[in-house]
Amino acid sequence: MSVNGSEEIPQELFAGGGEMGALIRSHDWSLSALGAVEKWSESLKTAIGLVLGSPYPMFIWWGHQMINLYNDAYIPMLGQRHPEALGESAFKVWAEVWEVVGPQAEAVLKEGKSSWNKKALLIVERNGYPEETYFTFSYSPVPTSDGTPGGVFGAVTEETERVLNDRRLRTLRELGAETVTTLTVEAACGVAATALTSNAYDIPFALLYLLDRDRTQARLSGTTRLAAGTIASPEVIDLTSAETSQGWQLRQVMETGESKIVEDLEARFGLLPGGAWSQSPHQAVILPLARSGETFGFLIAGVSPLRIFDDDYKGFFDLILGQVTTDTFNPVNSGLSQNLPCMAR
Structure with missing residues (x-):
């Protein structure tokens, strides 16, 4: 049986992942840079399973093209970019702020270097207009079987409302x-x-x-x-x-x-x-x-x-x-x- 021309992903592979689990299972990955799911590494599958099972906003940017995968809690960060952001390169999804966030992500893949940012100001256009936003986020490597970084694991909290309220008070x-x-x-x-x-x-x-x-x-x-x-x-x-x-x-x-x-x-x-x-x-x-x-x-x-x-x-x-x-x-x-x-x- 196929979905969008590709082999259907078994329900148990990304079970319990809510909306994003269903979207990942139904997505035609054979047309993406990741290729068919059966070719995915175990480290990638494991990382996706961990992200989907978390109530905390998390994402994976996999490979040199940094293919974007994320959980339900991360959806509000994307705004109108969801669900098209699934399977897209992170540097395209976040093009307007890539000069800020990109070098840190690239350092994870090239050097295995983790990073952390507290209440970082980012001017994003996730809802059709430039928007003042603040995020606390971290990057860390997802190792492959040989220990080299295969992707970027990210955890993020939006701080915009807190920053605005504190400033106005x-x-x-x-x-x-x-x-x-x-x-x-x-x-x-x-x-x-x-x-x-x-x-x-x-x-x-x-x-x-x-x-x-x-x-x-x-x-x-x-x-x-x-x-x-x-x-x-x-x-x-x-x-x-x-x-x-x-x-x-x-x-x-x-x-x-x-x-x-x-x-x-x-x-x-x-x-x-x-x-x-x-x-x-x-x-x-x-x-x-x-x-x-x-x-x-x-x-x-x-x-x-x-x-x-x-x-x-x-x-x-x-x-x-x-x-x-x-x-x-x-x-x-x-x-x-x-x-x-x-x-x-």
């Missing part, structure tokens, strides 16, 4: 610890902008605008990584003019009291600061600063070009908004002018 702590001690709006704006400056990964740029008493103009009161007076950071935005307010659409946010995502930043304003990244942000979020249900200002923050604006990211900005509203514009400052300039670049 640190930003919130810094913002809260500093702004609560300020005595003037001018000082509060400066401290808030400086605190936001410390996180160039999640906040490529930020702008603080405060409404005048008539709520017809928004005046720039703080900047982060974006000079005042550019097309994206005018000193004053007239909310009565559709022409001058359409860039950031502050009037809509003031009227609805709800945050708003602004798309296509480059088309609107040209290239903007990417913070820690070389790419210009594609999105920004406008958050209303409100007191007793009435908007009195706005925080405009760039969204990282290497992250999707998901619920966690939105929650981070909501917490920043709450911190800025509570501490930066606290009752101590309520009687002071809200139009004092403060800049942090």
